[in-house]
């Protein structure tokens with residue numbers, strides 16, 4: 001079976017300075033792949049290059065195909081047709097992903113109307129309320145009418161997840177989606193991501209530096225160090241018998257207990 005996402009020789013540069021080099025990996029349909037590594041190792045830039053959302057001044061080269069469509073160097077028309085549809089992303093800080101001046105139900109509905117996955121505003125609104133319920137927000141009818149500032153951080157991240165899931169994407173990329181939340185809320189959001197991707201066979205690229213999170217969410221894991229992938233394997237294999245010195249140090253510094 002061919003992979004859903006196939007990345008080959010991916011490179012990100014700031015002028016002549018390489019920030020991500022020769023990154024290659026594949027994600028199968030329904031597979032959950034973790035991307036770990038210390039701060040500054042290139043995890044977010046890898047995800048941004050795939051999404052076509054690199055900051056000004058950075059350029060990507062190489063290849064990343066989603067179900068056969070090339071993303072690197074693709075025009076904005078192709079990318080905006082895929083983003084929010086086949087390809088969705090959840091970032092660390094939910095407030096930056098939400099429009100502060102728009103009711104959250106409308107924000108969920110808009111992404112469906114934008115991609116014509118619902119026939120009209122009424123159907124999109126009904127689907128938005130259903131989605132808010134699916135991400136386990138209390139009283140979804142009422143929550144739909146709230147503005148982002150009227151919700152807690154965890155509730156806002158649920159709204160962001162509802163937007164990401166609205167058009168049933170083939171690939172969901174999560175970049176440290178729970179880092180800004182307190183511990184109990186973190187666990188609930190993780191469970192939600194896990195349940196909603198499992199339900200729909202959605203593929204997941206999950207960026208984190210929390211090994212316990214990797215252990216509970218991911219089938220397979222990639223380790224990045226200084227812009228390159230230095231280790232790759234099943235989660236169990238990488239966490240129980242790490243080969244690269246960096247992965248060993250990461251593991252030694254964590255409180256994770258891994259059964260061999």
Ligand SMILES: Nc1ncnc2c1ncn2[C@@H]1O[C@H](COP(=O)(O)OP(=O)(O)OP(=O)(O)O)[C@@H](O)[C@H]1O
Pocket residue numbers: 014019037038039040041042043044045046055056057058209
């Ligand atoms: N706009 C930019 N211009 C120049 N260098 C950048 C830019 N954005 C990121 N970098 C550099 O690229 C490298 C990789 O950054 P990236 O954000 O991908 O790291 P990360 O692994 O996601 O880190 P974190 O876990 O802290 O989010 C870092 O050295 C960073 O300083």
